[in-house]
Amino acid sequence: MNPTVEPQKPDLQGRKVLIVDDDRLNLRILARILKPEGLIIEQVYSGEDAILQYAAFLPDLVLLDVVMPGISGFETCRTLKARYGDDLAPIIFITAKADAEDVVEGLAAGGVDYLPKPFRGREAMARLRVHLQNRMLNEEQKKLVTQLSSANTAKNKLLGMVAHDLRNPLATVRGLAEFLKDDGKEGKLTADQIDLVENIYTVSQSMLEMVNELLDLSVIESGELKIHPKPVSLADVLERSVTLNNINAAKKGSHIELKSVDLPAQLNIDGPKIKQVVDNLITNAIKFSPPNSAVTVEASQTPQDCTVAVLDNGPGIPENEMHKLFKDFSQTSVAPTAGEKSTGLGLAICRKIIEAHGGTIRADNRAGGGCTFMFSIPLPA
């Protein structure tokens, strides 16, 4: 091979190889092959010594003879595998010949490859190189995963802290604006001043909703979403949600109708969390439907599960954006119809709550227009 086109070899300098063989001639030959690569070599002469030496030396690769006095190479490999599991360095068996049965047993014992005797320098080194490189890549990936997951934890913590600390002041801003804007008990305001206060109220209200969603997400992300199922009437939950949301819907001239509720008397669910999901679906339906729309909420059951559906009159979801719907911070090209705000978190939170109940959530465009969002919760068998 022309040396100029040979791919660049990653540096194996300083990687550690444990060679286990009772035949000192083999050891010498292997050492001679490996030394020029800058590998650090440790040699032992039995399986028992290999197990002891492994713990002290912590090699990146083990070359292990199969037939030795005392415990065999396979036995040694099984012991090491049991002790170190997936962290075990790759083990390559040294076999007298490429005996198919030996190879199979060796791989079953946890080895990754075999090296037939007599050794051929280039082949031996090529095989070792592959496994050492894999080992290095694996270690780097593990390190990366650890770093990423701790960065993610830190992000969630920060998100939680920020959201938490913003909540109280925002709630006060909203609350004080409420005192100013409505009944004049705190003093009369002019129409212009009331308009200003209305703005403060609306903005702080929508900020508070966003902060609440962020906080929900940080709680869910940090694995702290715990549902507390209790026997609850889902029909009651729906009724309450529809009644409360009708107040806001009326401001846009829209109406929410609850119909065809066919549900078991009680379900083992986390009532407040499921109400949060229903609230979110209904709010979205109003948000994305034109003013003066009708939104319908339906519930039905099969022997396996019960399903709640919210039908809107919005423009529907473009098919190529359907996959974005239930993901964190994802917004589709569909915009609210009256300048309402959206964080892109609501549906992601809904999905997590429904999944915590063992259920599923999905959205479909209806042929006649509009979109149906529905979730199903399994019934106990």
Added chain:
Amino acid sequence: MKFNGKVLLTDDEAHIRKFLGLVLKRLGSPVIIEAANGQEAVALYAQHSPDLVLMDVNMPVLDGVQALTQIRKIDPEALVIMLTSLTNRQTVEQCASLGALDYLRKDLPRDEMIAQLTQIIGECFGPEDAATTKPATAP
């Protein structure tokens, strides 16, 4: 309902005391005493023996849970409502076991807050002429 009792309002954040003060005034003409931490609350409780305490949980110097314990030591019949920013189940249960009457989320919209306080106070002091003194069951 008209509530004209004496209320000890404890929160380390002045804006919360301001807001809750306005909320309380919608229930009647209560006398409001303000404390900025648990330690102040305990001292003011001993001094004024209020009819009702609103007590934040997370506060410097002495937190709400410790203050609740100390106030209940001074007066085993003390009526204390914990103020929480999030319904942390554990804290709520702990406070209930230490004798807190109820809890109130500080981030509720004004009208919901008024409704909840009206209900709690109505249950304690009777729905009609809410007391200016302790309920009849108190010693």
